[in-house]
Amino acid sequence: MKRPRILVVDDEEGMREVCSDTLEQLGDVEVVTEGDPLRAKTLLDEQSFDLMVTDIRMPGLSGVELLRHARERDPDLPVLMLTGFPSVETAVESMKLGAVDYVTKPFLPDELVANARRFLEARRLKEENELLRRQQRRGRFDELVGESEPMQRVFDVIERISGTDVDVLVRGETGTGKELVARALHQRSQRKDKRFVPVDCGAIPENLLESEFFGYERGAFTGANSRSIGLLEFADEGTLFLDELGELPILLQAKLLRTLQERKIRRLGGKQEISVDVRVVAATAQDLEKAVKEGTFRQDLYFRVDVVQIHLPPLRERGDDVRLLAQHFVERHAREMGKDVKGFTPEAMEVLLHYRWPGNVRELQNVVRRGLAMTRDDEIGVDVLPDRLVTTSGDRPRGGSRKGLGFFEQRAQRVAAFEREFLASLLRSHKGDVASAAKEAQVPRGTYYRLMKNHGLKASDFRTG
Structure with missing residues (x-):
């Protein structure tokens, strides 16, 4: 992380030295001082700063004029005005131009340090938020958000097949965003102006699945008082998203396979075959290869939907x-x-x-x-x-060699070690009084107890007789 840079502008050498010495109490900062406001104007043109502290009354160029120039160059630069001759008019003009505060000389060193720290922190947070927004714009694919390499591979596959009409199988754990991938595929296809029909195969009662998928004619069964089209017919010319495909009963799998091969359906109780033009995107969190071996999922249906496979990584x-x-x-x-x-x-x-x-x-x-x-x-x-x-959050296997572990695994181990030492240190300091330790740690007592349990710590081990 770069060191914050502060520009101090004052025509009095003694004041520049006081400001510089005071601001260096902030720690890792670079303080640049300048006695000539015209040269300060040039510095603002040639270099970048994170805070400017400037006097108002200076020969050659006033602090207000320097403020106006600074805001033109960097609208987000915080500027703190100093003056030994305060006036309401100057204060109002400075604030209108964007000065963040107005300090009267002589000032208390703690006051200057506190203001500077607050303004630098606000600028840092604003820059970080802007960076996050830029990253989000770069890392967003419709409603899918991500910059990681696994997600870039997902985006690449979506782009590659966007102009085609192939059926797709999306695989990933529950909660990874499989429907968002299906919607992204639909929005990039030639069917984007037609229906996107999501179906949760595991949520429809088994006795209703066939009628839901294929529809039915009047009189097909008790209660069928009028004709009803099914989901496949409803999705005609659009995209049908079959979520949790592995939940389909084996008998319905056979009928679905025939539909996908011939692109025709027959409503329950009907005799006429109806052509359907539908693209299928299926999704599953199950191991379908294992289901095929166990006989709970048809191998031919698996091969039919697995034209292109997209794997969504877990978070x-x-x-x-x-x-x-x-x-x-x-x-x-x-x-x-x-x-x-x-x-x-x-x-x-x-x-x-x-x-x-x-x-x-x-x-x-x-x-x-x-x-x-x-x-x-x-x-x-x-x-x-x-x-x-x-x-x-830090619960990863502890101990043993770190050789072969990646960045996140090693970081998690170090965090877990820190947690345990931090909790134990506070318990020693407070002689096993968990309430006092939790108060100093600034976490709820219940959370502190759970952290202790997670790390195998007992309050009694820290109490002195």
């Missing part, structure tokens, strides 16, 4: 896509809920990055919605995250 294998998705969901759902929430605190984001997400993207979306509902601040903090995230 735990997508690295920093978690960060992009979390911000994406915050922006979407904050608007829906009418909440002014910008994102996650750094500590909360670390928890998200280290959690394994067994429920994948759907689970992350629900965690974001919960956080937005529960938070009273403009950021979602650790205190409103579900306990299961906080207590298991």
Whole structure:
């Protein structure tokens, strides 16, 4: 991360030195001082700064004029005005031009440091949010969001087959976004102006499946008082998305196979064959090869739908896509809920990055919605995250060699080691008093207890007789 750069402009050498010495208390910053406001104007043209502190009354060019020039060059540059001769008119003009604050000389060093820290932090957060937005624009594929290599492969396959009409099998764990892939395929096809018909094969009662898929004629069975078209006919000229294909009973699989081969259906109770022009995108979280071997899924149907296969990776294998998705969901759902929430605190984001997400993207979306509902601040903090995230985010196998482990595995191990030492240190400090330790750690007591259990810690081991 680059060091923040601060430009101090004042025609009095002593004041420049005081400002420089004071601002260096911020730590890892670079302070550039300039006594000539005209040369400062040139510096603003040639270099970039993260904060400008300038006097108002200076010969050659006033601080207000320098402020106006700075805002033209960098509209987001925070500018702090200094003056020994305050006036309402100058203050109003400075604020209108975009000065972030107005400090009267002489000032308290702590006041200058506090203001500078606040403005630098605000600029850093704004730059990070803008970076995230740019990343989201680059990493978004319709409603699919991701920059990781596995997701780029998914996007590449979608693009490659977008001009074709082949049937597709989307595979991935529950909650990875298989329907979003199907919708992206539909939107990029020549059928985009026709229907997209999603069907959850596992949600339709088995005794209704055939009539739902193929429709029926009047009198086909008791209660069939009028003709009804089925889902295949309804999707004619469009895309039929068969979610959880592996849930279809074996008898219906045979009828579906015939339809996909001949592109014709016959309604229940009907004699006439009806042509259907439908593209099929199927999805499953099951191991269909295993189902074929076990005899619960037809091999010929498997080969028929598996013309092109797209594998959606689980969220735990997508690295920093978690960060992009979390911000994406915050922006979407904050608007829906009418909440002014910008994102996650750094500590909360670390928890998200280290959690394994067994429920994948759907689970992350629900965690974001919960956080937005529960938070009273403009950021979602650790205190409103579900306990299961906080207590298991660093839960990876500990001990043994790190050889062969990737970045995320090693990071998770180090986080787990830190958690255990942090919890134990506080328990030692408070002699096993969990309530006091939790208060100092700034986490709910229940969460602290769960973290202790996760790391095999007992309060009694830290109490002195």
